[in-house]
Amino acid sequence: MSVRGTHIPEHLRLPIAGVTPPPTEKEGQRLFPTGNFRFFRPVYRDKTPPCNHACPTGEQIQKYLDFVKHDRYLDGYLTILEDNPMPSVTGRVCYHPCETACNRAAHDEPIGIRSVERFLGDFGLNLEENPIKKDLPPLNGKTVAIVGSGPGGLACAYHLRRKGYASVIFEALDSAGGMLRAGIPAWHLPEEVLDKEIAKLTGLGGIEIRCGVRVGSDPGGITLDHLRTGYDAVFLALGQDVGRRLDVEGGRSRGVLGALEFLRETGLGRPVKVGRNVLVIGGGNTASDAARSAVRLGGGEATIVSLESEDELLIVPEDLEQAREEGVRFRPQHSLVRVIADGEGNVTGAVLCQARLAKDENGNVRPQISEGTEFEVPCDTILIAIGQVQVLDWLPESFTERGLVKADEYGRVPDDSEAVFAGGDVMRGPSMVVDALGDGKRAARDIDRVLSAQPLEPDGPVEVMPYERLNTAYFRHAPRTPVPLTPAGTRSKSQKVEVTLAYSREEAVAEADRCMSCGVCNGCDNCYIVCPDISVMRDARENGRYSIRTHYCKGCLVCVQECPTGCLEKVPELDFDEPDAVVRMETAFAPYDGAHAEQAPFTRQLIEDAIAEYDRSKTVQPNGRGVTP
Amino acid sequence: MHHELTVWSRGIIMDKEARDVSTCIATAARKLGYHAENVSDYVDDPDRTNCLVRRYARFADTPILDRFVYENPHPDWVVLVEETIIKAVNFFRGTEDGSGVLVVNSARDPGYLLKFLPDAMTKKLNKLVVVDAVGLAEQRGGSPWMFVRDLSELAFDRMSTEGAVERLAIGMGIAAPLIGALVAATGELPIDEVASVVADRDAMLRGAEQHKVIQYASA
Structure with a gap:
């Protein structure tokens, strides 16, 4: 028999022997908090997902994956734009620290975040109007000078514009983009995509890019003092575009090129001659890009000679695999001893020897060469990719340290104006595009704080969600959607054909659906x-x-x-x-304070009488018997 | 001299601990020659995890007349086996003003706990005793929930066998330091005599030494 909804008369609502009668349904929950x-x-x-934490720009990856999952591409695109102005670029070239950090790697395979980002970026590039333009604040009359139009400079200008600041970017080359144009081959990042992204930024209004202006070094040109006096703040993001030289015998022969210079010339579309038998010295991503470009341009072979062993190579895994597919060869744990040239000074070969990577106590690379293992290899071009530097002699000495611009934890350069910031490679040494984008974003935030007389504050601590705290039983195992690639045979013949292709809409949604939304x-x-x-x-x-x-x-x-x-x-x-929000019950189950748990006087009297009688019966008489009444 | 002890606890997961507190106090009092009653299984035999349960004991040097009343009408010793009960219920119902000794199992600051008592209840408070029984008890298991029992033992209780049989010796786990703190703070029963009926004597003595007292009213 159900008692739900039964009306209980008031006089019966007292708890009887501690058992509370069932309350009416309506009153039930009020009576029993x-x-x-x-x-x-x-x-x-909400915690911080590891992808979000690993991204130098702090992209809210979980958020936009969730939007993609629900077919809300514009919302997803706008989410990226809050942190990163150029998802079409990073969606192609980023070394994706997010995917490396992805908790899904412990489950099956990490999410293809970069490809979804590219999908959204291309979605945004194809919009007729930049969706953020209508929400931008009016310009506030302050202008920031930015040196370098690479990712750092562009990101800083973009984020400043979102806060109402105008900026002027000084670019030494004839076209904007910095390393995005002059360092990254077109088969990674097509020129049209970069042009469109830059046009989108300049289209916001208030961002001016002056190409062909090298700050500091041109005689009679713009100097640091011009920037400091003519603008409200300065952001130095000039990158590192000078290849490090390798000091070996014959190193000046015709055919020995810096890999960076080689990539720059090809990137800017200038004619570059490269032989059919190319040696690339170095074990990083620049070496890989240079070797793959050399294969495309010269139509011959390229061999990467590195101190690093195969496992130590600093090339991102998918690039390494693609390079192998394209026929790039590897000669790990070798070093260039000298260059052999013919009578006219043209490279004809190189002497290599076995070596291995070692570092001194300062972390500087000190190759350990095995004596007596030298041997000759024929080659006609040698590309040197052993690191890069920047010319900084135009900056005050207090600005620089060990070839880099010195900055505090906020990226601020020690300067009396307190409004000179730095970021990107020139501050941190060779690093990723996304690092520079992040530096630009932070610099914009901090420049805004300095110019509006707010204190600079470090980011607060965040709680990153580990895989172990997810309830993984809810996530079925699903393999990562493979990224489509152009066949190696086709792509290795052209400087223009993109290697990595885009996800279709269905693929992007399927991949976004794999996100575990960590935390x-x-x-x-x-x-x-x-x-x-x-x-x-x-x-x-x-x-x-x-x-x-x-x-x-x-x-x-x-x-x-x-x-x-x-x-x-x-x-x-x-x-x-x-304490004020406490709903306290009167007892455990009885909501009323009443006659509950008191001995009735009549009962008490009965007990007292019984005890008295017992006591009397225990009173011992001289005859050994109890008293009888 | 007449004392009524009400132990408040959580159904199933900390039920045995509450029973152990009342049982040990009543047993020790009886051994000392007092009139004593222990109501360790009455009414609140819930098969519901977390729900509030009460265990009662009383002892006096005169016969106890409330023979047919199982729930203490005027509790002056109150033990909360779980700290959150301090804000859940009026455990001082029927307590006389300025006479309630409240023992709470908590690692928190006594002043913080006191904030949760309304004026009507602080009026009845004599002293607040805070003992970190979880920290002082013999450590078993990682969770304060299943603190003194492993899963199989807990499952045994879940079959509503509470009170029908005891699987553990009486006065183990977090019950022991609670008994220690209660006996030491009230001073009515000699600690050694009570310790002789508590299974985990060492933990009981730790509780007797390591607890914080706020004397609230001069009784």
Whole structure:
């Protein structure tokens, strides 16, 4: 028999022997604030996913993957633009620290974040109008000078524009883009894409790029003092575009080129001659790019000679694999001893020897050469890719240290004006495009703070979600969607054909769907479904998309246990310092204070009489018998 | 002299601990020659995890007349086996003003806990005793939930066998330091005598030494 909804007369509502009569259904929850059962409270607390944390620009990757998953591409694109102005570029060339950090790697394979980013970036490039343009604030009259139109400079200008600042970018080359144009081959990043991205930035208004102006070194040209006096702040992002020389015998022969210079000339579309038998000295990404470009241009062979062993090569894995497919050869743990040239000074070969990578206590590379292992190889071109530097002699000495611009934790250069910042390769040495983009973003934020007289503050600590705290039972294993590639035979013959191709819409959605949303509520409804107490409400969003009815939640923590993303946490109830919000029950089960648990006077009298009688019976008489009344 | 002890705890997961506190106090009092009653299994035999449960004991040097009342009408000793109960319920119902000794198992600052008591309850408070029983107990398992029991033992309780049989000696785990703190703070029963009926004597003595007391009213 059901008692739900039964009306109980007032006089029967007293708890009888501690058993409370069932309340009416309407009153039930008011009478029993079962939240008092709880000593852990489920709380929605979003953490930082590892991808987001690993990205130097702080892209909210989980957020835009979620948008892509729901076919909301414009929202996804706008999410990227909050942190990164050029997703079409990074979607092609980024070395994706996000994918390296992705928790999904521990599950099956990391998400193809870069490819989804490229999908969104290309989606945005094809929009007729830049969607952020209408929301930009008007210019506030302050202008920032930026040296270098590479990723760092462009990102700084973009983020400054979003805050209302105008900027003037000084570029030494004839076209903007810095290393994006002059360092990254077109088969990685097509020129049209870069042009479009830059046009989108300059189209925002307030960003002026002056090409062909080399700050500092041109006689009678613009100097640092011009920038400091003529502008409200300065951002130095001039990169490192001078290849390091290798000091070996014959190193000046015709046919010995810096790999960077080689990539720059080809990138700018100038005629470059490269032989059919190319040696590339170096073990990093520049060496790989140079070797692959040499194969395309010369139609011959390229061999990468590196001190590093195969496992130590500093080339990103997919590039390494693609290079192998294109016929690039490797000669690891070798060093160039001298260059052999003919009578006219043309390179005809090189002497190599076995060597291995060693570092001194300062971390500088010191090759360890095995004596007596020298041998000759024929070649007609040698590309040197052993690092890069920048000419900084036009800067005050206090600005530089060990060939780099010196800066504090905010990227600020020690200068009296306190408004000179630096970022990118010129500050941190050779690093990724996305590092420079991140530096540009931070510099814009800090320049804004300096110019509006706010204190500079470091980023607060973040809690990064580890794989172990996910409820992985909810994530079926699904392989990563492979990125389409142009066949090696086709791509290795052209400087223009893109190697890595784009995801289709379906592929991008499928890949975004693999995201485990580490530590961030993605509204999966699981807590809402599993709660046995109807205490998870979906109508309001507190921190996640749900709210907990704390007066009734008994703290069974099923929702915490079953939260796939780990955004739900159990927090000790007493951590909530809100004494006024306490709903206190009068007793455990009885809501009323009444005659409960008192001995009735009549009963008490009976007991007292019985005890008195017993006591009397125990009073010992001289005859050994108890008293009888 | 007449004392009523009510132990508040959480159903199933900390139920045995509450029973152990009341049982040990009543047993020790009886051994010392007092009139004593222990109501360790009455009413609140829930098969529900976390729900509030009460265990009662009382002892006096005169016969106890409340023979047919199992729930203490005027508790002056109150033990909270789990700290959050401090904000859950009016555990001082029927307590006389300025006479309630409240023992809480908590690692928190006593002043912080006191904030959660309304005026009507602080009026009845004599002293607040805070003992980190979880920290002082013999460590078993990683969770304060299943602190003294492993899963199989807990499952045994889940079959509603509470009180029917005891799988563990009486006075183990977090019960022991709680008993120690209660006996030391009230001073009514000699510590050594009580310790002789507590299974985990060492933990009980640790609780007797390491607890914080806020004397709230001069009784």
